[in-house]
Amino acid sequence: MVAGKKTKKTHESINNRLALVMKSGKYTLGYKTVLESLRSSKGKLIIISNNCPPLRKSEIEYYAMLAKVGVHHYNGSKFTRIYPCYFYMKCWLNCYHLMILPCVFVLLTVRN
Amino acid sequence: MVKFLKPNKAVIVLNGRFAGRKAVIIRAFDEGTRDRPYGHCLVAGISKYPKKVIRKDSAKKTAKKSRVKAFIKLVNYNHIMPTRYTLDVDLKDVVTPDCLASRDKKVTAAKATKAKLEERFKTGKNRWFFTKLRF
Numbered sequence A: 001m002v003a004g005k006k007t008k009k010t011h012e013s014i015n016n017r018l019a020l021v022m023k024s025g026k027y028t029l030g031y032k033t034v035l036e037s038l039r040s041s042k043g044k045l046i047i048i049s050n051n052c053p054p055l056r057k058s059e060i061e062y063y064a065m066l067a068k069v070g071v072h073h074y075n076g077s078k079f080t081r082i083y084p085c086y087f088y089m090k091c092w093l094n095c096y097h098l099m100i101l102p103c104v105f106v107l108l109t110v111r112n
Numbered sequence B: 001m002v003k004f005l006k007p008n009k010a011v012i013v014l015n016g017r018f019a020g021r022k023a024v025i026i027r028a029f030d031e032g033t034r035d036r037p038y039g040h041c042l043v044a045g046i047s048k049y050p051k052k053v054i055r056k057d058s059a060k061k062t063a064k065k066s067r068v069k070a071f072i073k074l075v076n077y078n079h080i081m082p083t084r085y086t087l088d089v090d091l092k093d094v095v096t097p098d099c100l101a102s103r104d105k106k107v108t109a110a111k112a113t114k115a116k117l118e119e120r121f122k123t124g125k126n127r128w129f130f131t132k133l134r135f
Helices: A008-024 A032-038 A054-067 A083-099 B059-065 B104-125
Strands: A027-029 A045-046 A070-073 A102-106 B009-012 B020-030 B040-049 B068-076 B080-086
Touching: A027 A032, A032 A054, A045 A054, A054 A070, A054 B080, B009 B040, B040 B104, B068 B080, B068 B104
Parallel strands: A045 A070
Antiparallel strands: A027 A102, A045 A102, B009 B020, B009 B080, B020 B040, B040 B068
């Protein structure tokens, strides 16, 4: 998996695009909503953190393959501060602690 | 971005009495209905898989081993796992949402489904669908 060897540069650019989407687009977080948006063919990109359990990761990848949606393996665990989302992390933080799920973002619209 | 929960899609039922059984989507209700306000689909599946037939078997035994028992069910999307396979069987007129209303209708619909599935099994196509999922 090339994800481990991501250079700093591409890392930043993903973050930049994330920042854009968080501000101006739609997204959902969490396993259940990801599946819902995949089934209703609303999702355009899925970001999976690297501490996602492998079975769940494979499942999401399979759904994404059926839906022809891109999957991005984020080089960081759900606990890494994703800078553009920091503001949102504050309100989603509770959800993570309660759900104990790895964070799986679905970006519903990506402007660029 | 492609809708994949469409009629003729082969799925695996994950929950309930038929967990682990393969089924095919007959009709998908993405928006849900008044009774079921969630995404669900009408599936027809195999409740008892046909057994393995060997060369030694007589014609009578082959016939007995190739029997299929079918089920018809409305399943929540959360309780099925879609696969990349499809099954092109024309069950649209046989299996309808109102055939689940009464027990007799359900039984006749299941029998008709069984006949169609058996016929498909005997042609040797869609072999994946008629093999039991081992878990």
